[in-house]
Amino acid sequence: MTQTCPSGATLAEAEAFLDAHPEIEAFDIILHDSNGIGRGKIIRRHELISIYKSGRHMPISILGLDICGEDVHETGLIWDQGDGDLRAWPIPGTLKPLHNTTPPRGEVFLSLYELDGTPMTSDPRHALQRQVDLLAADGLRPAGAFELEFFLLANDRGPDGKVQPARDVLDGRHSRKTEVYSVDHLHGMLPLFSDIYAAAEKAGIKAETMISEYAPGQYELTLHYREDVMQAADDLIRLKRIVRAQARAHGVTACFMAKPVEEYAGSGMHFHVSLQDGEGRNVFAEKEEGKWTDTILHALGGMRDTMAESMLVFAPHANSWRRFANQSYAPVSTNWGVNNRSVALRIPAGDLRARRIEHRPSGVDANPYLVATIILAAIRHGLANRIDPGPETTGNGYADDDGGAMPRDWRTAIEAARNSAFLKDALGEDMHRTFTEVKAAEYARVNRTVSELDFDLYLHTV
Known part of the structure; x- marks a missing residue:
């Protein structure tokens, strides 16, 4: 029919x-x-x-x-x-x-x-569309882009049984160094990167800068800013699929775990977001640089006010919580700052006409549709209630004792999410139930699993 x-x-x-x-x-x-x-x-x-x-x-x-x-x-x-x-x-x-x-x-x-x-109403796309529509009713349109961090790993484990960086697909060269921002290091993966860019172009995705990131085998790929947040989420989720498929075609493994290597930084999925009015003007942009608009401050206030109860969306898996550590480029409190990568909410330096907020808590293992849903709902919450974000954090955000507490583990985050009236309203009752019950079931699965670590710690000791 x-x-x-x-x-x-x-x-x-x-x-x-x-x-x-x-x-x-x-x-x-x-x-x-x-x-x-x-x-x-x-x-x-x-x-x-x-x-x-x-x-x-x-x-x-x-x-x-x-x-x-x-x-x-x-x-x-x-x-x-x-x-x-x-x-x-x-x-x-x-x-x-x-x-x-x-x-x-x-x-x-x-x-x-x-x-x-x-x-x-348990479809994540519909949850995001609802928040986009609610902002539209207020004459606002969200724009944004995600960043994609990931590891390229060898298909086989190292002698210690742990994952190891992939050899260059160009000539098989192997590096275990933190080759952060090394351009020459990128050259060894150019055949793979060329296929990623070709696949992205076919898909209509404007994939942009490739960076060698802050761990052996870790990379970042940036995406073009979109005036449609749903399109930004589509870009990210499709690009993950592209990277995984092209890596597999070149004989290596693309890894989107938040923390695959314990000694090094994890992989984030930072979300850059701004709001446009009906004339296409960026309502976050101040008239004089550094004199922040009430709009951007209240948006920051809403994000800070709801971050703790929303952390399960940004860090949805057991492994997600291994990423959060001092001086790891992952935030450990809800603080905000300007041109500062030690905070959770960063206003990047640059042309004030492109003023935006970079939301940094999410791991690359999070669902971009739900991440965007919660961030837009938090912005609406901040604007509606004119929430003050508190003082800007300057310098070392990891030393900020007043930065605002986050949950410290997965179980606490699950309970906070289950009990959150904000999250239930932001996701919708059905999506909220679906998401939190799936997370509770996954927690139970992990918690009843006897791992190699158990044997290492206790087999010959207790």
């Missing part, structure tokens, strides 16, 4: 794409769950048109899975619903060709809707 597509995607888009890409034989159709994991199917070329005409039935339980793909019954999305099908629809503008695939394939993002066409 043909229905009107509630996402706004049109049959003409699919037909034009097929005409332009006669070589493509199959498509990855992808939903993103609460962890940001892409779940879906691979369909053949002739099936694409039917998805744009009628959508595709998907089980409701697909959004109630944990990190291992196991059902989390406490979400209410499994047997409470009889694990029935809802309808997934394509997202306009997300139908793209993939690079370096044999046979040639494309991909399209989907979002889940009830059978009557209303948004399925």
Whole structure:
């Protein structure tokens, strides 16, 4: 049965794409769950048109899975619903060709809707769209971009059983140094980076600067600033998929864990955000440099006021919490500052017309749709309540005793999130339940696992 597509995607888009890409034989159709994991199917070329005409039935339980793909019954999305099908629809503008695939394939993002066409409220995209719409009602449009930090690792472990940096794909050279900002070091990975840029261009992503980061095998890739925050989240989640696929094609592993190597810095997913008014003016921009507008100060105040109870979104996994340490370039309190990388909320130096806030707590393992959702909700909270962010932190933010406390571990963050009225309102009741119950189930899985560390500490000791 043909229905009107509630996402706004049109049959003409699919037909034009097929005409332009006669070589493509199959498509990855992808939903993103609460962890940001892409779940879906691979369909053949002739099936694409039917998805744009009628959508595709998907089980409701697909959004109630944990990190291992196991059902989390406490979400209410499994047997409470009889694990029935809802309808997934394509997202306009997300139908793209993939690079370096044999046979040639494309991909399209989907979002889940009830059978009557209303948004399925445990879908992370719908949570973000709701915050965008609420800001629009106030005459504001959020703009932003994510940064992507990641490790390139060898496929095999080192003699100590731990992960090790990948050898250069160019000539097999191996470095265990912290080659931060080394341009020559980047040259060894140029064949891989060239494929990443080619794939990003095919996908319509403006991937920009590549940096050798502050750990052996760690890199950062920056993204072009978008006037559409949903597009910024799409860029990030698609770019992770691109990096992983192209790394695999070159015989190395792309790692998006927040803290894969205990001795070195972890990987963040900093989010740069600003607000535009109906005329396209940046309402964060001050008229005279350094004389901050009330708008940017209240936005900072809202982010600070809600950060502690929101940390589960920014650090959603057990490994996420290993990233937070003094002098690690990851924040340990809710402080803010200007041109200062030791704080959680940074106003970068630069042209005041591009004034923005850099939100630094999130690890690269976080779901960008949910991260953006919470940041926009926090900004709305700050603006509505005219919240004072408190004094700016100058100098060493790690020594700031009044910086504002964060949860110190995963379990505390889960409880804070579960009990947060702000988070329930920001995510919506269903998305809040889904996310927190998935995290509680994952915590229980980790907590009951007997690790090698247990044996190392206790086997011959207690």
